[in-house]
Amino acid sequence: MPHRIGLGNDRHRLKPGEGIVLGGVRIPCNLGCVAHSDGDVLLHAITDALLGALGAGDIGELFPDTAEENRGRDSTDFILAAIDRMRKADYTLGNLDVTIMLEGKKLSPHKENIRQSLAKLFDCDAARVNIKAKTGEKVGCVGRGEAIEVWAVLLLIQAGKKAEA
Ligand code: MG
Numbered sequence: 001m002p003h004r005i006g007l008g009n010d011r012h013r014l015k016p017g018e019g020i021v022l023g024g025v026r027i028p029c030n031l032g033c034v035a036h037s038d039g040d041v042l043l044h045a046i047t048d049a050l051l052g053a054l055g056a057g058d059i060g061e062l063f064p065d066t067a068e069e070n071r072g073r074d075s076t077d078f079i080l081a082a083i084d085r086m087r088k089a090d091y092t093l094g095n096l097d098v099t100i101m102l103e104g105k106k107l108s109p110h111k112e113n114i115r116q117s118l119a120k121l122f123d124c125d126a127a128r129v130n131i132k133a134k135t136g137e138k139v140g141c142v143g144r145g146e147a148i149e150v151w152a153v154l155l156l157i158q159a160g161k162k163a164e165a
Helices: 041-054 076-088 108-122
Strands: 003-016 020-022 025-027 031-033 091-101 129-134 147-158
Touching: 003 041, 020 031, 020 041, 025 108, 041 076, 041 091, 041 147, 076 091, 076 108, 091 108, 108 129
Parallel strands: 091 129
Antiparallel strands: 003 031, 003 147, 020 025, 091 147
16 A cells, blocks of 8 residues: 555543653643653554554554553653554655644643654654644633643555565
């Protein structure tokens, strides 16, 4: 298949804390994520989008949240494992688009850092990555400040390296 598309979604409950991690970037604020791992909801959603595009199941199958080895784990481990699968399946990132939904903390000052961090993880040009941030308009679990949620969609393009080899 020349192209494969993947969709990812993740949501974590919020609690009072000293910051959240988004795309490997620490965002200082008075919030924290309730999570088994480091709670990087953005990397979790992108990992799921990648696994979805590859037809490889989901993040919970690869890294169960009941496993002791995943407690407090850096979520870059999860996405790097999925990126490794992408490369082994002979695909490269076409583009990635995400929407982060959070109430009570403006993310606009951090969007560029997050974009650069994701491009580094994928080892791609930052122009292939787009970050959108919005609130929950004071309604629903995001709007009430109970949770942070992320939607991620990405397109993979066949790299053609196997055909050349
Ligand atoms: Mg998660």
